[in-house]
Amino acid sequence: MIGRRPAMFGWNGPKIWRDRKDLQPCQAILDEDLAKTEFTARIIDGKLIAEEIRQEIAEEIMRLKSQTNGKVLGLAVVLVGSYKDSETYVRSKKKACKEVGIISLEENLPVDSSEEEVLNIVRKFNDDPSVHGILVQLPLPKHMNEERVFAAISVEKDVDGFHPLNIGKLAMQGRTPPFVPCTPRGCIELLLRSNVEIKGKRVVVIGRSNIVGTPAAMLLQRNQATVTIVHSYTPNPTEITCEVDIVIAAVGVAHLVRGDWIKPGAVVIDVGINPIEDPSAKKGYRLVGDVCFKEGAMKASAITPIPAGVGPMTIAMLLRNTLDSAKRAYGLLD
Numbered sequence: 001m002i003g004r005r006p007a008m009f010g011w012n013g014p015k016i017w018r019d020r021k022d023l024q025p026c027q028a029i030l031d032e033d034l035a036k037t038e039f040t041a042r043i044i045d046g047k048l049i050a051e052e053i054r055q056e057i058a059e060e061i062m063r064l065k066s067q068t069n070g071k072v073l074g075l076a077v078v079l080v081g082s083y084k085d086s087e088t089y090v091r092s093k094k095k096a097c098k099e100v101g102i103i104s105l106e107e108n109l110p111v112d113s114s115e116e117e118v119l120n121i122v123r124k125f126n127d128d129p130s131v132h133g134i135l136v137q138l139p140l141p142k143h144m145n146e147e148r149v150f151a152a153i154s155v156e157k158d159v160d161g162f163h164p165l166n167i168g169k170l171a172m173q174g175r176t177p178p179f180v181p182c183t184p185r186g187c188i189e190l191l192l193r194s195n196v197e198i199k200g201k202r203v204v205v206i207g208r209s210n211i212v213g214t215p216a217a218m219l220l221q222r223n224q225a226t227v228t229i230v231h232s233y234t235p236n237p238t239e240i241t242c243e244v245d246i247v248i249a250a251v252g253v254a255h256l257v258r259g260d261w262i263k264p265g266a267v268v269i270d271v272g273i274n275p276i277e278d279p280s281a282k283k284g285y286r287l288v289g290d291v292c293f294k295e296g297a298m299k300a301s302a303i304t305p306i307p308a309g310v311g312p313m314t315i316a317m318l319l320r321n322t323l324d325s326a327k328r329a330y331g332l333l334d
C-alpha cells in the first residue's frame with residue numbers, strides 16, 4: 001500500500017478494517033483485464049453523467065450571467081501543505097470551474113502555517129462578495145482543528161457542506177440544508193440518473209466518515225430508503241450487505257467488498273479511491289475501489305467503476321453547490 005492519505009477526522013476506520021481477521025480483501029490485487037471478464041452488470045458511467053451535469057450547469061450559468069448583467073461566480077480553494085493527491089484534485093476542480101464559467105481563486109499555504117493563518121484566509125473569503133463558495137481541501141495538517149476551520153466558513157458559502165450547521169440540518173427532518181456534501185450528493189445523483197429507485201429500498205452504507213458515509217446515510221434516508229450503516233466494528237458485515245438492494249462502499253480499503261457481499265442484482269456504488277502498487281503502471285501505482293470490481297460486476301445489476309465513477313460526480317456537485325450559492329446571493333433562489 002503506497003500513498004496512503006492520513007485518516008480524515010480521526011475515525012481511523014481503515015486500520016481497524018484491515019486488522020480484522022474475519023474479512024479477506026480480494027487478493028488478486030489487480031482486476032483482470034475487463035474485456036476478458038464475463039459479467040452482466042451495467043457500468044454506471046460517472047464521467048459521462050458528470051459531463052452532462054457540467055453542461056447543464058454551464059448553460060444555467062450563462063443564463064444567470066445574462067440575468068445579472070454579467071455578475072461573476074467565484075469559488076475559493078484553500079490548500080494547506082502539499083499532499084500529492086490534494087494538488088491533483090485542486091487542479092481538476094480549477095479546470096472544471098473554468099469550463100462552466102466559475103472563477104476559481106486559490107490560496108496555497110505552507111504546511112507549517114498556523115490555524116490562525118488559515119482562519120484569516122477563510123475570513124477574507126467570507127467577506128469577499130465575488131466568492132460564493134469556499135473549499136478548504138482536506139486533509140489539513142495534524143496540528144489544525146478541522147472542526148474549528150470548517151465552522152469558520154460562512155454557512156452561506158460552505159459548498160462542501162461540512163459546516164456543523166449544514167450537517168445538523170441534513171440530519172434533521174423537515175429542514176433543508178443549503179449545501180449537501182458533494183460526494184454523497186453525487187452518489188444519489190448517479191442512482192437517480194441511472195434510473196435506480198431509492199424510495200422504499202434497503203441500502204447499506206459501508207463506512208461512517210463525516211465526509212461520505214454519514215452524510216450519504218442521512219441523504220438516502222431523506223430519499224425514503226431504509227438505511228443501515230456497516231462499519232469496522234460490525235460483526236458479520238456480509239450478512240447485512242448481501243440482503244440489500246443498494247450498497248454504497250465508502251471505507252477506504254482496497255477490494256474489501258467481495259462478490260459474496262453483494263445480493264444478485266443489487267446496485268453497487270463504489271466511493272473508494274485506493275492506491276495500490278502496480279509495476280506495470282506508469283506511475284507505479286493505480287487506483288482501485290473498495291469493491292473488488294470483477295467480483296462485484298459478476299453479482300450486481302449495475303456498478304460504478306474506478307476511475308470514472310463517483311469521483312467526477314464529486315466535482316460536478318461542487319460546481320452545482322457553487323452555482324446554487326451564487327443564485328442565492330443574487331436573490332434568484334430561496
Ligand SMILES: Nc1nc(=O)c2c([nH]1)NC[C@@H]1CN(c3ccc(C(=O)N[C@@H](CCC(=O)O)C(=O)O)cc3)C=[N+]21
Nearest residue numbers: 089135136137138139160182307308309311312314315
Ligand atoms: N474539502 C474537501 N472537499 C472534497 O471534495 C475533497 C477533499 N476535501 N479532499 C479530498 C477528497 C477527494 N476528492 C475527489 C474529487 C474528485 C475525484 C475524481 O474526479 N477522480 C477521478 C480521477 C481519478 C484519477 O485517476 O486520479 C475519477 O475517479 O475518475 C477524486 C477525489 C474530493 N475530496
